[in-house]
Amino acid sequence: MEILTPPDSTPMTFGYDLAGQPNHYVNTEGQRMTFAYSPRGQIAAQEDASGIATFTYDAIGQQTAELAADGTRVSQVYDTATQLTNVGNFEADDSVISMFDYGLDPAGNRTFVREADGARVTWGYDAANQLTSESQSGGDAYEHGFVYDAAGNRLVLSVDGANTTYTYDDANQLETSEDAVGTTAYTFDANGNQHVVEAPDGSRTTYGWDYENQMVLTVVPTGARVTSQYNANLRRVYREE
Numbered sequence: 001m002e003i004l005t006p007p008d009s010t011p012m013t014f015g016y017d018l019a020g021q022p023n024h025y026v027n028t029e030g031q032r033m034t035f036a037y038s039p040r041g042q043i044a045a046q047e048d049a050s051g052i053a054t055f056t057y058d059a060i061g062q063q064t065a066e067l068a069a070d071g072t073r074v075s076q077v078y079d080t081a082t083q084l085t086n087v088g089n090f091e092a093d094d095s096v097i098s099m100f101d102y103g104l105d106p107a108g109n110r111t112f113v114r115e116a117d118g119a120r121v122t123w124g125y126d127a128a129n130q131l132t133s134e135s136q137s138g139g140d141a142y143e144h145g146f147v148y149d150a151a152g153n154r155l156v157l158s159v160d161g162a163n164t165t166y167t168y169d170d171a172n173q174l175e176t177s178e179d180a181v182g183t184t185a186y187t188f189d190a191n192g193n194q195h196v197v198e199a200p201d202g203s204r205t206t207y208g209w210d211y212e213n214q215m216v217l218t219v220v221p222t223g224a225r226v227t228s229q230y231n232a233n234l235r236r237v238y239r240e241e
Contacts, residue, residue, distance in 0.1 A: 072097070083108060128152070 013026040036045040051069025071092025089097040099116035124133035145158035182200025208217030229238035
């Protein structure tokens with residue numbers, strides 16, 4: 001048994017079984033929680049003032065069910081590649097609270113999630129497993145598209161047909177982003193820290209860095225300045241606006 005006494009002088013108690021697994025806990029308010037384990041060392045049951053919750057696992061240790069003290073439960077289903085394909089949440093009378101079906105491609109990328117009401121989000125990928133599309137059906141429908149260069153930098157973001165395009169320097173640092181409002185430009189110092197962001201209207205935000213590449217200065221378009229200082233452990237100890 002282990003007893004910890006926090007600053008308020010109210011002790012917390014932890015107990016352990018012969019395998020060294022915590023089998024009970026008493027918090028500072030005197031509330032007790034106990035745990036039981038499966039032969040694999042996974043939590044099989046948990047008991048507190050509200051009752052007992054139980055947990056079920058398959059032959060390889062994946063959690064397949066959780067039954068709460070109030071009778072509500074969660075079920076999980078996996079495919080032969082151990083990938084999650086379904087999660088169901090149920091009331092004590094087995095009525096559905098929510099249900100999610102998941103589809104996956106051969107590479108393991110999630111290709112869709114479908115809810116019990118039929119609402120669906122779908123994802124597409126390229127040969128490098130980079131996300132190229134995302135769309136949602138139903139009342140909150142949307143469609144997004146993504147294009148990348150050979151280095152994996154995103155060149156185009158399409159949101160319901162409205163495009164934002166991006167350019168990069170030889171170090172794969174973002175140089176510009178352009179949308180319907182205009183072009184935003186980005187510059188970096190020799191260490192790759194972002195130095196200036198210039199908005200389409202010409203306003204600039206400037207950042208300064210110390211030799212440890214910690215941000216020590218921000219100057220916003222109004223001219224207001226924010227300065228920071230750090231100690232030897234690289235923790236910020238001072239900030240002035």
